[in-house]
Amino acid sequence: MLVWERPEPPNRPVPAPLNRERIVRAAIGLADADGLEAVSLRKVAAVLGVGPMRLYGYIAGKEELLDLMVDAVHAEIRPAGDDWREVLRSLAETTRRAAHAHEWLADLLGGRPQLGPHALATGETVVAALDGLDVDAVMPVVAAVNAYVIGAVRREIAERRAERATGMDEKRWQAALGPYLERTFATGRLPALATVVREAAHLDADETFRIGLDFLLDGIEARISR
Template sequence: MRLYGYIATKDELLDLMVDAVHAEIRPAGDGWREVLRSLAETTRQAVHQHEWLADLLGGRPQLGPHALARGETVVAAMGGVDVDTVMPVVDAVNAYVIGAVRREITERRAERATGMDKRQWQSAFGPYLVRTFASGRFPALAAVVRDGAHLDADQTFRMGLDFLLDGIEARISS
């Protein structure tokens, strides 16, 4: 309650908290691709450090000094890209990161709530999937689950980010 002598609302407090974390998100690199990769990875790291951030990303624009500094760094790195393309590119990367980290944090929270880690969950639900896939109704899904690579969260995040950055590169190079 003492904080409300300094700030007016809970939303203002949350904005200040989010901006404080933006100070930890310091994208760096040579060229737009490295800076966007760094933006994605440092944002993900910040969310893993501050789990509550996953619930607040993607809301209204963040206009605090740390968020604006982060935005300036990213937009400046997009120097050779058409000005009308810059924000859709940055928004696409941000949307990917937000979706990925929310999924990761949701899985982490589910593990805590159920007390089952990924392997325990797979053991519990594996027999159901074996029976379901044996029905023949889901052959494509069964093949992917049975034969596909089972990547960890880091590998999945980086591969998805590579797909996105490759697509952006192909689009802005044409």
């Protein structure tokens, strides 16, 4: 029986009461502070002041714990809007906000669909907003938006991690690599790339995300209207 359907053990009088919500909250706290590598059943049990074996009455192992953590964060992803485009934009923006609030989420997004209750509620909202679209097009549209968001947030989180690892923010990194690029462009072998790097507006992450999402939604709208 999946964890979503499996009943929790009955309450009993113990010094440290326990339930899945408390376990998941403790695990998310560890992951928010120090990443997924900081999450283990032993460490979660220590935070809760219980023995690790007590956790196995509530979850089968770390994989279930990670599933529960991701679904708990899906409670923060609540797309809304008056039409399909607003809902898809809201889905993208709220997913991105959740990933920035919980950096580890970027490592777990993608792959097989999340089937926890919060994730399913999000999916219901999004699919309902696409009512009227050919049923065979619904999932490709949602998958396209999700793929864009996952790619964008993973790039942004990777930049954050690189900044922490090197002590150099993006501007300092660009300044350090600038002379190399100028020498390379001076050879004349990369004219198109040189023009873009030298002349195009250098947008921040928020603007880049918004404009890229507009391109995607415009494409979806053009395809739907055909």
